[in-house]
Amino acid sequence: MIETRSLTKTYDRIRAVDGVSFRVEPGQVLGFLGPNGAGKSTTMKMIAGFLTPTSGTASVCGHDVREDGIQARRHLGYLSEGAPSYGEMTVRGFLEFIADVRGLAGERRRQRMDDAIGRLQLASVLGQTVETLSKGFKRRVGLAQAILHDPRALILDEPTDGLDPNQKHEVRGLIRSMAAERTIIISTHILEEVNAVCSRAIIIAAGRVLADATPAELEARSRYHGAVSMRVPDPLALRMDLSRIEGVAQVEVEGGRITAFPRAGQRIFERVQDFLRGQKIEASELQLERGRLDEVFRSITQAAAPAKEAA
């Protein structure tokens, strides 16, 4: 439903986006991850029709964003970075304006306004001007604008940026609730968000796609994947014994915590448990690690060169 092929944007001598290709299907929430300046916003703006690609193509629901831009935009809701809107308009006035632009009328218009206002819990601020709203409410108005015409595809640039933890939780729930029949791309640099809402993640740095996988597949690339960590009264004394367990590659002690890392393909959790039981060692917070996305993200993106010169 959203597809890019060799999408490229060059500014002067910088390749902000460098040959990005991917395809997102209905029901998928794709997380776009990358450090600042990676090219996330530029890619999203090209799909949303706000920027013209230097080369390559993008399409929304089969409509090319350049050749068939109006149809492409009809199927797309877009929340841009920072969610700019018209500060002097009231929330209701702004949403009515968007409804006009989207050509909504009659009963469907009423339904769509009620749905967007209800989902984003905007009823209490409808008469307030946008510029007087808190950051969280401004973001919600931006989201309401993006979903007003009930689009089949959604592109949300940092949808939870600036929200407090409760609001983040709400917005993530909202994204999940809309995911079933839609195609959604969100950009984020919050890694917990990937686990919370995304069925798939693309890691981008210096304008290029460096990884395209499910969150679980990314976690499996972490050196912590399958590691066993715990708290014990005397971790240093245990270090040597743990390292002798079959399949254990390495043991690290950090503060009161000790972590055993497995050799590739080895499962060590039961063996470590048996060992502790056999030795009558009381371990607390015994944990089988899934892998750490932050570590995978760092190792993938730090290896990438900074934005390349186009010339």
Ligand code: ADP
């Ligand atoms: P992200 O959203 O991942 O933080 P952006 O897409 O905003 O990254 O930016 C990608 C790169 O393109 C950065 O190096 C940025 O400085 C550059 N860039 C973005 N917009 C412009 C512009 N209008 N003119 C020149 N360079 C730009």
